[in-house]
Amino acid sequence: MLLGALLVPTIAHAQTGVVSVNGGSVVVGTTAPSTVSVPVQISGSQDFSGFDIQVYANTAYLQGASVSLAGSILPSPSVLTECINGVLIAGPSCSAEAGLGVVQFAAANTVGSQSSSGTGLLFTITYNVVGNSPGTPISFNTGCSDTSVASGDCVTVAASSSALPETDQGATFSNVIDFTMTPQYSMYSTTASTPIGITVNYASEGGYLDLLTETYSVAPPGVSCSFASGSPGTADLLDYASTSDVLTCSGPAGSYTVTVTAMGQGIDSPPMPIVTHSASVSLVIGTPGFGISLSQSSVQISRGNSDSTTTITATGVSGFSGTVAFSSSAASGITGTASSVALTPNSSGYSTATSTLTISVASSVATGAYVLTETGTSGSLSSPATITVNVPNQDFSLAAVPNNIVIVRGGTLATDLNFVSIGNLAGGVTFTTSITPVAGTIDSCCLTNNITPAFSPASPTLSAGGLLTVFFFASTVGGSATPSTYTATGDYVVVVTATVNGVSHSVTIQLNVQDFSIGPSYCTGSTYVETTPNSFTDGQGSGIPTPYSVFNTLPDGQQTAGQLIGTACSSLTITNQPNILSPYEGLGNQVLWVQTNALGGFVTNGFNDLPSVSVLNGALPFNGVTIPQLAPVLPGLPDQACLLPTYWANGTQIPYSYLETNGPLVIPSVGFYPFLGTLVGAFEGANWGCRYDGAAYPNDIGANADGNYTNYNNPDFWGVTAMAINGTQTGDYTFQMCANNGVVQHCNTYGLDVVNAPVLYLTAAKTVSYKHSHGKLQFFAFWYNPSATVTEYVQTTATGIGSLGDTIVLTTPVEKLTAGFFSLNFAFPTVTLKSSYIGETFTFTFTTAVGTSSTNLDGTSTDHIGPSSFTVTVTK
Secondary structure, three states, X not given: OOOHHHXXXXXXXXXXXXXXXHHHOOXXXXXXXXXXXXXXXXXXXXXXXXXXXXXXXXXXXXXXXXEEOOXXXXXOXXXXXXXXXXXXXXXXXXXXXXXXXXXXXXXXXXXXXXXOOOOEEEEEEEEEEXXXXXXXXXXXXXXXOOOOXXXXXXXXXXXXXXXXXXXXXXXXXXXXXXXXXXXXXXXXXXXXOOOEEEEEEEEEEOOXXXXXXXXXXXXXXXXXXXXXXXXXXXXXXXXXXXXXXXXEEEOOOEEEEEEEEEEEOOOOOOOOOOEEEEEEEEEEEOOOEXXXXXXXXXXXXXXXXXXXXXXXXXXXXXXXXXXXXXXXXXXXXXXXXXXXEEEOXXXXXXXXXEEEEEEEEOOXXXXXXXXXXXXXXXXXXXXXXXXXXXXXXXXXXXXXXXXXXXXXXXXXXXXEEEEXXXXXXXXXXXXXXXXXXXXXXXXXXXXXXXOEEEEEOOOOEEOOOOEEEEEEEEEOOOOOOOHHHOEOOEEEEEEEEEEEOOEEEEEEEEEEEEEEEEEEEEEOOOOEEEOOOOOOOOXXXXXXXXXXXXXXXXXXXOEEEEEEOOOEOOEEEEEOOOOOOHHHOOOOXXXXXXXXXXXXXXXXXXXXXXXXXXXOOOOXXXXXXXXXXXXXXXXXXXXXXXXXXXXXXXXXXXXXXXXXXXXXXXXXXXXXXXXXXHHOOOOOOOOEOOOEOEEEOOOEEEEOOOOOEEEEXXXXXXXXXXXXXXXXXXXXXXXXXXXXXXXXXXXXXXXXXXXOOOEEEEEOOOEXXXXXXXXXXXXXXXXXXXXXXXXXEEEEEEEEEEOOOOEEEEEOOOEEEOOOOEEOOOXXXXXXXXXXXXXXXXXXXXXXXXXXXXXXXXXXXXXXXXXXXXXXXXXX
């Protein structure tokens, strides 16, 4: 605590002074709400030029309101800092120690002079009085360093930047100046004509000083009393902070109320108002004796049980002294026992003692309410008390925790059956279970009668008055079992009935069995399937199917979402022509569409957001494996992909190291997803490599454009891409696709045929005269099947782009190619030219769809004899 540059140089040989709150005297205030002014003073100090002082008061009684320098012994003071309760009023900042309840005030002379005296007023604090107290400290705050006092109190008085040596002294605030009076006992008892002393204790509050005057009254009259201090009595709170007096009374038998009244005015100047307080006690005068009471009027005890929650209290009066023994009487089979007690009176003439009453109910006692009478006896004296003993029915309670459970098909319901014995029921527990499917929720594919219940322990025993937990299980069938034996998904009501000694109770458990399916699967075809949000959607409110959609342009120019889906199949055909990029250019060939359905209420949650049903291959690194031939195809993107397990025709798995360099590549995604997946989410919408590369969302809950959520009870699709690279051999392969949701995984195996790419031979006039050709353009074409054993089916599309922006598209019918033979069909349809084409040059490219059946043309071939593109110019 430093006062800064306003302080003048120190003077040697400084003398020690005293900084005090109100000179250390009691600060007297009036009751709340009110205000009080508290001076902070200095005495016997060397002349000084400034101070920094913190004063603390309990905010429950005093709350700082303001600070004043009026009358300060500093000749020309200026406020440096003023803080109240940690809030800055003036100055640059509050000290770290000046928190709640603290008034910090710093001031210094403005012209460099010092005080003319080391004794006088420093400043005055005004407090709001918010509570009443006989005495609460007003002290100096603590925790400061480099101050004027060695104790660390926040008091700094200085003639320069160095503090002068001082001591400090706090004070006490009091606005409750009064006295209290308290009888030693509230009840007194004696025999007739035997005096008894009633002691009254007095105590001063808030510095109250006076010699109190005592009087007494008795109602009804008949008892005479006298004070030990005289008549009237006196209580000395002038010389003592606390004192007592004894009022001795005697009289005839009866019940009386004795009231002692004390009066005083205090010796303060000006005089305080007269204060009067009274205290009353009961006085019973009569024959010595006792009575007993019980702590409760009734108790419930199961047959065969005991209870010790009842307390007997024996109370002696009029100086009774002796031993009280206890005895019980009740219906047959109900007994009570309690230990005897000794009663010894104190100076009030009363005596008391307690004993525990233990009540036992035999197992033969019938259900009902019984009265037990407990009697206390001492010599010829006795006192009775009664209690009702309720013997309840024998029963038990049963609860299932939890009682609403969702499991995945193939899993097991597990819950706790909690028993509580009531009325001391005990015995072995037997169970029956019914499991009923809820109509309208059950998958019709499977069984509803193969959920197997079990209990652990199988034959439990409920003990009398005890607790019992039995584990209940209900196992479903799924996973690796034969699908025809699967448990049907949907909702079931499970009712478990437990019986103990002929008493039965049931609990109901709601069971929901969920799963997802893989399949059916479809090969890419030329059939366009219209879709709506209710068939399958991305859940984003757009109505676009997911995950792999196309747009269909209708005659009116509007676009609708749809899917290119071929016929059902379980195998994929590709050619051995290296075609790394083509499967990723859109929804062309070489994609097997695999459908997944939610079963039994199974729910997913939005595009690329868990939960989902995802294709994964945990045998590979998270980001898949490196495919060297990918690097030059997509510069800047990873040369990695997630491959599915692939097998030779004999069932032997092909090593991934072989597939990386030779193919074929089977990847559970289409478009750029296989590559984005290797980035592990770096792109918005990317999947998650070989752990969750292809995600599907059957029964999707997704956000609409308006922010609300809609549940689409829909299937979804995975697209599985297959492609050849340099070195891929023709032949028959299989591959395995596994889909996962949490702990549930299903796997299917699909076929992959790699065939030789057929070769297209074609001729056409390079220049076509619109006039002489009668407006017709004809391509002459045939195909060659280089395979020695496999019959192939082909369909070629020729696309011509005109130099003026016109387009011509020609598609052949599906042609069958016998292994090793040419097709001699002239299959391209004749093109009818438009007069607007005159002068325009068309550049044609050709793509052939290939398959091993006439309906599933999955493979592609661009092999043909001649240049890579074919131009035709239309003349007049």
